[in-house]
Amino acid sequence: MVFFNKNHMRxxxxxxxxxxxxxxxxxxxxxxxxxxxxxxxxxxxxxxNNTVTFKLKAPLAQQVILSGDWEADKGKGEMQxxxxxLWSFTTVPLPSDIYxxxxxxxxxxxxxxxxxxQTRDVGTLFSIFIINxxxxxxxxxxxxxxxxxxxxxxHSNSFKSDRRMVVYTPAGYEGSKKKYPVLYLLHGSGGxxxxxxxxxxxxxxxxxxxxxxxxxxxxxxxxxxNPSKQAAPGETKDNLNYRPAMSNTFSGYxxxxxxxxxxxxxxxxxxxxxxxxxxxxRAVAGLSMGGFHSLYxxxxxxxxxxxxxxxxxxxxxxxxxxxxxxxxxxxxxxxSLKKSGVKLYWIGVGKEDALLGAITTYRNTLDSLKxxxxxxxxxxGHLWTNWRSYLLEFAPQLFKN
Amino acid sequence: MVFFNKNHMRxxxxxxxxxxxxxxxxxxxxxxxxxxxxxxxxxxxxxxNNTVTFKLKAPLAQQVILSGDWEADKGKGEMQxxxxxLWSFTTVPLPSDIYxxxxxxxxxxxxxxxxxxQTRDVGTLFSIFIINxxxxxxxxxxxxxxxxxxxxxxHSNSFKSDRRMVVYTPAGYEGSKKKYPVLYLLHGSGGxxxxxxxxxxxxxxxxxxxxxxxxxxxxxxxxxxNPSKQAAPGETKDNLNYRPAMSNTFSGYxxxxxxxxxxxxxxxxxxxxxxxxxxxxRAVAGLSMGGFHSLYxxxxxxxxxxxxxxxxxxxxxxxxxxxxxxxxxxxxxxxSLKKSGVKLYWIGVGKEDALLGAITTYRNTLDSLKxxxxxxxxxxGHLWTNWRSYLLEFAPQLFKN
Numbered sequence: 001m002v003f004f005n006k007n008h009m010r011x012x013x014x015x016x017x018x019x020x021x022x023x024x025x026x027x028x029x030x031x032x033x034x035x036x037x038x039x040x041x042x043x044x045x046x047x048x049n050n051t052v053t054f055k056l057k058a059p060l061a062q063q064v065i066l067s068g069d070w071e072a073d074k075g076k077g078e079m080q081x082x083x084x085x086l087w088s089f090t091t092v093p094l095p096s097d098i099y100x101x102x103x104x105x106x107x108x109x110x111x112x113x114x115x116x117x118q119t120r121d122v123g124t125l126f127s128i129f130i131i132n133x134x135x136x137x138x139x140x141x142x143x144x145x146x147x148x149x150x151x152x153x154x155h156s157n158s159f160k161s162d163r164r165m166v167v168y169t170p171a172g173y174e175g176s177k178k179k180y181p182v183l184y185l186l187h188g189s190g191g192x193x194x195x196x197x198x199x200x201x202x203x204x205x206x207x208x209x210x211x212x213x214x215x216x217x218x219x220x221x222x223x224x225x226n227p228s229k230q231a232a233p234g235e236t237k238d239n240l241n242y243r244p245a246m247s248n249t250f251s252g253y254x255x256x257x258x259x260x261x262x263x264x265x266x267x268x269x270x271x272x273x274x275x276x277x278x279x280x281x282r283a284v285a286g287l288s289m290g291g292f293h294s295l296y297x298x299x300x301x302x303x304x305x306x307x308x309x310x311x312x313x314x315x316x317x318x319x320x321x322x323x324x325x326x327x328x329x330x331x332x333x334x335x336s337l338k339k340s341g342v343k344l345y346w347i348g349v350g351k352e353d354a355l356l357g358a359i360t361t362y363r364n365t366l367d368s369l370k371x372x373x374x375x376x377x378x379x380x381g382h383l384w385t386n387w388r389s390y391l392l393e394f395a396p397q398l399f400k401n
Numbered sequence: 402m403v404f405f406n407k408n409h410m411r412x413x414x415x416x417x418x419x420x421x422x423x424x425x426x427x428x429x430x431x432x433x434x435x436x437x438x439x440x441x442x443x444x445x446x447x448x449x450n451n452t453v454t455f456k457l458k459a460p461l462a463q464q465v466i467l468s469g470d471w472e473a474d475k476g477k478g479e480m481q482x483x484x485x486x487l488w489s490f491t492t493v494p495l496p497s498d499i500y501x502x503x504x505x506x507x508x509x510x511x512x513x514x515x516x517x518x519q520t521r522d523v524g525t526l527f528s529i530f531i532i533n534x535x536x537x538x539x540x541x542x543x544x545x546x547x548x549x550x551x552x553x554x555x556h557s558n559s560f561k562s563d564r565r566m567v568v569y570t571p572a573g574y575e576g577s578k579k580k581y582p583v584l585y586l587l588h589g590s591g592g593x594x595x596x597x598x599x600x601x602x603x604x605x606x607x608x609x610x611x612x613x614x615x616x617x618x619x620x621x622x623x624x625x626x627n628p629s630k631q632a633a634p635g636e637t638k639d640n641l642n643y644r645p646a647m648s649n650t651f652s653g654y655x656x657x658x659x660x661x662x663x664x665x666x667x668x669x670x671x672x673x674x675x676x677x678x679x680x681x682x683r684a685v686a687g688l689s690m691g692g693f694h695s696l697y698x699x700x701x702x703x704x705x706x707x708x709x710x711x712x713x714x715x716x717x718x719x720x721x722x723x724x725x726x727x728x729x730x731x732x733x734x735x736x737s738l739k740k741s742g743v744k745l746y747w748i749g750v751g752k753e754d755a756l757l758g759a760i761t762t763y764r765n766t767l768d769s770l771k772x773x774x775x776x777x778x779x780x781x782g783h784l785w786t787n788w789r790s791y792l793l794e795f796a797p798q799l800f801k802n
């Protein structure tokens with residue numbers, strides 16, 4: 001008996017196949033007593049006009065709210081129930097991007113039970129979907145050569161512990177002796193070494209930009225930027241007792257120790273990967289707290305980076321000791337960096353970002369020092385949609401000569 | 402102002418801190434309009450006696466069922482609501498293990514909104530927790546040296562496409578020229594190259610067994626065993642339109658093409674990693690469909706593997722063409738394998754596994770061929786709790802001489 005032979009799919013075969021699926025689902029349930037998802041498939045449906053239809057079977061619920069991270073309608077939608085208890089909502093057309101969402105069912109925040117794909121941002125899980133035909137294509141897996149992704153640990157003498165990082169090596173790296181430039185890509189205060197992968201689509205972006213010849217093949221190093229944390233939630237000896245939170249609730253937040261320790265990350269990378277260990281072949285960039293880190297790391301190590309990217313840099317100094325080694329004498333440090341040469345100093349921020357004022361103040365400092373930089377003011381606020389977009393714009397400008 | 406200084410935590414500081422947390426949560430919400438988890442923390446609480454308390458705030462719900470993969474009470478619990486709409490349930494004491502669970506709120510299956518940690522099994526997401534002081538310690542991150550985990554792609558001439566695999570290299574591998582033995586570890590028909598990591602705790606198990614000196618340092622290669630799938634859900638060009646399902650709904654299920662192609666996985670591994678490329682330093686093992694694959698791969702390549710592990714092997718032949726190249730003449734192949742030498746041929750199955758009869762029939766075949774093997778009959782059924790446990794027992798027996 002042949003199941004699912006596309007060329008010979010007769011009606012009775014289809015019925016047998018459906019019965020088989022039901023049997024398998026029940027069988028799976030018997031074997032694994034939590035059971036697998038039983039509902040008929042209602043993924044969020046991306047319609048031809050880029051509207052998106054959501055559905056949820058919840059006959060007893062009194063209210064279901066859709067909550068997502070798109071701009072239209074502030075990402076909110078009140079779902080409507082039909083007589084079968086199936087709730088639905090269709091958005092207005094959405095720009096091409098990768099989006100996250102949840103349902104709020106009578107006040108309980110849930111993932112979409114019919115969507116197997118999720119992401120974690122800080123400590124919260126979200127269901128996800130992609131709108132293609134635009135930026136979303138860069139956040140998708142395409143039929144191009146794929147780089148490797150390595151979770152590794154380096155020993156930190158500064159912190160006297162092993163610490164975790166994620167390393168992307170471009171397609172062709174493995175099994176070759178070729179040497180590559182390195183982008184150090186830093187997360188924000190809600191993140192960890194998994195953040196750029198979870199929410200930043202960095203692997204897809206790099207694979208696609210490199211395959212199109214728009215970006216140079218490069219290694220991307222994503223370390224953990226929380227001094228008191230060796231690794232992402234679940235990856236430390238605290239295991240599932242690690243409660244993900246914003247970094248400013250952790251000890252060591254912006255105390256300068258991370259910036260001071262950064263050289264050991266570069267040394268580890270240069271000694272363990274096929275890098276071109278020189279200033280013109282190194283970039284450092286980061287979002288929010290990671291932008292703050294990138295600013296001070298590049299300023300403190302003027303001979304290390306020719307490319308710097310500050311994505312909505314977290315230039316809020318509440319509770320920060322500006323006289324600590326890493327943060328003191330910034331103007332002098334910037335002048336040293338300017339003197340040693342910077343090929344690209346790129347700053348991006350959204351018009352609605354609460355940090356816009358602080359970033360404007362910093363730009364005034366750069367202007368007064370005649371420090372050359374590129375400035376991009378995008379729409380919206382302190383959001384992953386911007387940070388992905390900034391990476392898409394920044395990465396192709398790196399290591400071109 | 403110093404926030405969260407443990408040594409000087411005065412009451413007014415605590416109040417300020419709490420206000421700060423509220424502010425940050427609201428700020429995060431403002432920035433990221435999906436909002437982050439707002440509830441007070443009620444992780445599942447593992448109590449001193451290994452009972453576990455679950456809580457869910459759902460004032461409008463009429464019924465909340467806890468559904469988990471532990472044996473007691475068939476993993477079910479009817480939660481009770483207090484006057485504040487907080488539902489709770491406490492299990493009986495549970496054996497040390499890693500567990501998954503969901504809540505069923507008025508018929509809607511949800512993850513625990515207060516737990517950031519989840520796993521995917523086939524297409525279903527589950528919240529997870531660990532009970533320590535036993536096997537669960539091996540499924541936890543401990544303060545030991547950690548291996549690397551690499552997601553990589555190999556080119557398959559058999560399938561004329563790139564295919565994804567996950568590779569574990571033991572602590573000390575990177576930056577060393579030492580050569581290591583290799584365990585090829587295969588997933589079941591609900592799985593993919595991520596399954597042993599998602600549900601099998603393989604990284605924790607190997608890190609811990611190697612650190613204790615119980616297992617030889619080894620490379621573990623986990624390829625994707627679905628002929629028609631290049632990679633796990635979300636990692637192929639189908640992106641989020643890949644609907645995870647049991648492999649027997651995919652084309653190529655147990656048609657022999659995967660077994661016939663396996664040599665190219667070995668060749669890729671030997672040419673890209675520091676392996677000891679010889680039979681006595683290779684093992685192949687797998688669960689369910691992966692046990693079926695391991696049986697035929699080892700039988701078809703008698704000079705390749707000295708160690709074979711069949712974990713609840715899926716010896717159900719419905720719809721399988723037993724006369725295809727990979728599956729024909731099994732007795733002769735087993736005699737060749739016996740002749741070329743097998744150091745360990747390990748079979749494990751649960752007493753309640755529906756495959757017990759088929760596996761007993763296969764043992765009779767082995768007995769009639771005087772083929773030596775080790776047999777373990779555990780409790781329970783076709784479950785990850787068994788497969789983790791089998792790996793814990795199998796891995797220390799590999800490559801000892």
